[in-house]
Amino acid sequence: xxxxxxGGRVIDPAQELDGKxxxxxxxxxxxxxxxxxxxxxxxxxxxxxxxxxxPGLIDMHVHLRDPxxxxxxxxxxxxxxxxxxxxxxxxxxxxxxPVNDSKAVTGYIIAKAAAEGAVNVFPVGAVTQGSKxxxxxxxxxxxxxxxxxxxxxxxxxxxxxxxxxxxxxAKGMGILFISHAEDLGLAGDGQMNDGFTATxxxxxxxxxxxxxxxxxxxxxxxxxxxxxxxxxxxSTKGAVRIIREAKARGVKVTCExxxxxxxxxxxxxxxxDTNAKMNPPLRTAEDVEAIKAGLADGTIDAIATxxxxxxxxxxxxxxxxxxxxxxxxxxxxxxxxxxxEAKVLDLDALVARMSTNPARILGIDRGTLAQGAVADITVIxxxxxxxxxxxxxxxxxxNSPFLGREMKGRTTxxxxxxxxxxxxx
Amino acid sequence: xxxKHKDILxxxxxTAEEIELLLNTADSMKEISKREIKKVPTLRxxxxxxxxxxxxxxxxxxxEIAAKRLSADTLNISASTSAVQKGETLSDTARNIEAMKPDxxxxxxxxxxxxxxLAKRVSYSVVNAGDGQHEHPSQxxxxxxxxxxxxxxxxxxxxxxxxxxxxxxxxRSNIYGLTKMGAKVFLAGPPTLIPPxxxxxxxxxxxxxxxxxxxxxxxxxxxxxxxxxxxKALLPTMREYSRxxxxxxxxxxxxxxxxxxMHPGPMNRGVEICSDVADGPNSVILEQVENGVAVxxxxxxxxxxxxxxx
Amino acid sequence: MKTEATVIxxxxxxxxxxxxxAHEILERNKGITDLVLVGIRTGGIHLAHELAGRLEEIExxxxxxxxxxxxxYRDDIRTQTPVLPVGKTEIPFSLEGKRVVLVxxxxxxxxxxxxxxxxxxxxxxxQCIQLAVLIxxxxxxLPIRADFVGRNVPTSRKENIQVRFDEANxxxxxxxxxx
Numbered sequence: 001x002x003x004x005x006x007g008g009r010v011i012d013p014a015q016e017l018d019g020k021x022x023x024x025x026x027x028x029x030x031x032x033x034x035x036x037x038x039x040x041x042x043x044x045x046x047x048x049x050x051x052x053x054x055p056g057l058i059d060m061h062v063h064l065r066d067p068x069x070x071x072x073x074x075x076x077x078x079x080x081x082x083x084x085x086x087x088x089x090x091x092x093x094x095x096x097x098p099v100n101d102s103k104a105v106t107g108y109i110i111a112k113a114a115a116e117g118a119v120n121v122f123p124v125g126a127v128t129q130g131s132k133x134x135x136x137x138x139x140x141x142x143x144x145x146x147x148x149x150x151x152x153x154x155x156x157x158x159x160x161x162x163x164x165x166x167x168x169x170a171k172g173m174g175i176l177f178i179s180h181a182e183d184l185g186l187a188g189d190g191q192m193n194d195g196f197t198a199t200x201x202x203x204x205x206x207x208x209x210x211x212x213x214x215x216x217x218x219x220x221x222x223x224x225x226x227x228x229x230x231x232x233x234x235s236t237k238g239a240v241r242i243i244r245e246a247k248a249r250g251v252k253v254t255c256e257x258x259x260x261x262x263x264x265x266x267x268x269x270x271x272x273d274t275n276a277k278m279n280p281p282l283r284t285a286e287d288v289e290a291i292k293a294g295l296a297d298g299t300i301d302a303i304a305t306x307x308x309x310x311x312x313x314x315x316x317x318x319x320x321x322x323x324x325x326x327x328x329x330x331x332x333x334x335x336x337x338x339x340x341e342a343k344v345l346d347l348d349a350l351v352a353r354m355s356t357n358p359a360r361i362l363g364i365d366r367g368t369l370a371q372g373a374v375a376d377i378t379v380i381x382x383x384x385x386x387x388x389x390x391x392x393x394x395x396x397x398x399n400s401p402f403l404g405r406e407m408k409g410r411t412t413x414x415x416x417x418x419x420x421x422x423x424x425x
Numbered sequence: 426x427x428x429k430h431k432d433i434l435x436x437x438x439x440t441a442e443e444i445e446l447l448l449n450t451a452d453s454m455k456e457i458s459k460r461e462i463k464k465v466p467t468l469r470x471x472x473x474x475x476x477x478x479x480x481x482x483x484x485x486x487x488x489e490i491a492a493k494r495l496s497a498d499t500l501n502i503s504a505s506t507s508a509v510q511k512g513e514t515l516s517d518t519a520r521n522i523e524a525m526k527p528d529x530x531x532x533x534x535x536x537x538x539x540x541x542x543l544a545k546r547v548s549y550s551v552v553n554a555g556d557g558q559h560e561h562p563s564q565x566x567x568x569x570x571x572x573x574x575x576x577x578x579x580x581x582x583x584x585x586x587x588x589x590x591x592x593x594x595x596x597r598s599n600i601y602g603l604t605k606m607g608a609k610v611f612l613a614g615p616p617t618l619i620p621p622x623x624x625x626x627x628x629x630x631x632x633x634x635x636x637x638x639x640x641x642x643x644x645x646x647x648x649x650x651x652x653x654x655x656x657k658a659l660l661p662t663m664r665e666y667s668r669x670x671x672x673x674x675x676x677x678x679x680x681x682x683x684x685x686x687m688h689p690g691p692m693n694r695g696v697e698i699c700s701d702v703a704d705g706p707n708s709v710i711l712e713q714v715e716n717g718v719a720v721x722x723x724x725x726x727x728x729x730x731x732x733x734x735x
Numbered sequence: 736m737k738t739e740a741t742v743i744x745x746x747x748x749x750x751x752x753x754x755x756x757a758h759e760i761l762e763r764n765k766g767i768t769d770l771v772l773v774g775i776r777t778g779g780i781h782l783a784h785e786l787a788g789r790l791e792e793i794e795x796x797x798x799x800x801x802x803x804x805x806x807x808y809r810d811d812i813r814t815q816t817p818v819l820p821v822g823k824t825e826i827p828f829s830l831e832g833k834r835v836v837l838v839x840x841x842x843x844x845x846x847x848x849x850x851x852x853x854x855x856x857x858x859x860x861x862q863c864i865q866l867a868v869l870i871x872x873x874x875x876x877l878p879i880r881a882d883f884v885g886r887n888v889p890t891s892r893k894e895n896i897q898v899r900f901d902e903a904n905x906x907x908x909x910x911x912x913x914x
Binding site: 194195196197198199201202203204205271272313318321 | 437514515516534536537538539541542556557558559560591594597620621622623625626
Binding site: 426427429446449450452456460464465466467495723726727729730 | 815821859
């Protein structure tokens with residue numbers, strides 16, 4: 001069915017568009033955009049007055065846990081959570097069981113997502129076979145099968161020589177390299193940010209230098225090999241500075257952060273809350289400010305969730321035994337809108353970081369409302385207030401530090417390829 | 426002043442008044458162990474479970490004697506005999522024990538915060554007998570009781586704590602307790618074993634050299650150094666550790682005359698403390714052990730009344 | 736609610752009563768051989784010292800005085816939330832074979848005395864235990880009777896009897912509060 005979205009504030013940084021406009025969707029594509037479009041017969045009209053209409057949001061870093069770990073999440077529940085959070089596309093990391101290091105696994109993900117997924121799923125393949133950091137994976141094959149990037153996310157490529165060759169190889173194959181920048185030796189068996197709070201709680205710390213040193217190494221290797229590199233989940237002041245300086249001297253580096261890194265500090269761990277345990281860990285207030293500054297000045301290109309579902313049995317444990325990671329798809333939008341409220345970003349810049357830039361970095365034909373583009377659209381009520389409740393989350397897992405927290409702003413419609421896949425209510 | 430906590434998880438979340446109450450009660454309890462019949466009927470009909478996930482003869486025995494002197498029934502579960510070896514979670518272990526209707530669980534666990542986890546999930550009282558590198562409140566209390574007994578007050582004392590601060594729950598509980606009671610704590614240890622921000626835990630100063638911490642101290646508390654830490658990233662050798670951070674008679678002389686020398690045990694003689702000092706006139710190490718029973722009686726007594734959850 | 740206080744024994748009356756009790760103790764025990772006094776915390780301790788002073792004056796020899804805190808022996812410990820503070824018990828002598836005179840200020844239900852007797856037994860096996868109180872206000876709940884009584888005061892359960900001590904812990908007066 002064709003759709004007319006009327007009267008919303010339409011923001012499309014790709015076209016430098018920001019104004020009260022109507023959007024007509026026909027045959028799965030943007031058929032028209034302009035003032036006072038009229039609805040023909042049998043067209044569904046969405047009253048978007050007071051709403052914000054954006055190109056469908058894109059989360060370039062999620063863990064769908066499918067195949068193999070479906071008890072945490074699968075492609076169906078994960079994409080439903082994405083739709084509820086306003087995301088029309090997600091890029092899923094390869095640390096599944098088996099690891100997505102082959103076109104067979106990639107093909108499975110793409111086929112299942114096409115058949116049962118609520119939103120577009122763009123797989124990320126592994127850099128090394130089994131993400132073991134030993135032998136390069138078949139990146140050419142992975143790209144051909146549909147992977148938009150490679151990453152050993154969850155683990156860094158520790159061997160610098162292998163890292164260098166992987167960057168060269170990925171560049172040659174024309175596939176993006178996403179780096180999980182962490183020095184495992186420095187991180188050790190740390191459980192939270194190294195510092196005063198860790199000292200107080202008697203928990204082993206992960207120092208910021210574990211992230212900064214690895215980020216610096218990866219940026220230098222990208223510079224040396226003249227390859228594009230995307231740094232995942234940036235959480236420290238130092239990493240922002242390293243990337244800012246690298247960008248200034250022309251290194252092809254992009255990066256993302258996650259909402260928890262600009263919303264929470266290590267204080268959230270107090271009381272040994274395992275839902276505040278993730279890697280990289282929550283850092284200090286100073287880091288939070290640096291992340292915001294990085295978002296504001298464009299050093300940080302994208303906001304991604306690092307949506308990492310875990311079963312209650314893997315989280316309801318003593319702190320040291322609980323697994324790292326939190327879900328984020330359904331809380332990312334309001335937490336990011338809070339940046340607009342706090343005047344860190346304007347709405348256009350926010351949409352760029354949640355849609356335009358991820359599309360550009362991943363090289364996918366999404367992230368715009370231009371006439372003729374695939375009709376992936378998110379309609380947002382910026383003023384709606386709601387409370388995060390476990391039982392209302394679409395994700396199969398409920399490991400969120402934001403449970404019980406009041407949010408401002410939510411998705412009212414998520415439209416993928418011209419079809420409404422989520423409607424608030 | 427009354428004690429309102431269901432659990433004793435650490436000294437960090439107790440007030441100075443509550444710590445004083447626990448110490449005062451411990452002072453009163455001490456007399457019981459000197460009687461011919463070393464028992465009072467106070468906890469008759471109560472069940473105290475000692476759940477130890479780490480081996481500890483000293484602390485477990487001390488808690489067991491404390492419970493028995495208060496007439497509680499005691500039960501010891503150690504990790505080697507428990508279902509934990511079979512992969513049971515702490516949550517399941519706790520629920521299984523709860524079904525047996527205990528009143529108090531005294532737990533030792535290798536993971537920091539394990540007691541906080543447990544206390545939130547069970548109706549019985551949880552008493553922390555040491556959690557990871559976090560807290561060891563009964564040790565902190567018995568140390569303070571010994572200092573107060575010997576020196577009259579904790580207010581204004583200069584207490585040096587020397588050794589591996591990073592991995593020490595004894596140090597943390599003493600820092601929280603002592604600084605709340607008006608003492609000033611001076612820490613010394615190898616730079617690799619001083620945790621970041623430790624000076625913000627209370628009225629704490631970090632000294633580069635041991636002699637700076639010990640100089641004019643009223644109390645010198647030596648921590649046990651884990652021998653397995655040597656030869657890795659944290660320490661070169663025990664020989665060097667002992668040279669810089671071991672307590673010898675010469676170092677003791679820097680402190681106030683009549684300084685108390687303490688050690689939570691078990692000691693590595695000749696490493697962190699030399700035998701002349703450990704067995705010398707300033708050593709109150711055996712008094713610490715004696716006071717341990719009184720302090721633990723006090724802790725068990727105060728949580729036995731129940732009260733609101735923390 | 737207004738509280739009304741009536742003095743039922745003034746300073747002179749208290750002193751006279753204690754002197755009489757001291758003589759009665761000597762008469763009953765035929766002197767101070769093997770005699771010890773144990774005051775029940777806190778009023779009983781002060782009175783025990785008063786009695787000991789009088790005994791020493793008469794007999795020209797000191798009588799040992801100890802103190803007992805009965806909190807750990809209370810029969811209502813299981814219903815106390817939170818538990819009551821515990822005072823010190825100080826009996827720096829053996830009770831084995833001794834003639835123990837327990838001293839308390841007011842005898843009421845008898846439960847405190849039961850607890851104190853249990854505490855005595857844990858300190859050894861005395862030859863006998865006697866009880867001296869300044870006031871017996873009745874309402875016994877256990878089969879307990881005082882051997883030496885300063886004054887019997889019939890009361891209602893709602894009333895409260897207080898012995899006031901001065902800064903030197905010497906008894907000043909006894910008054911009755913009506914609620």
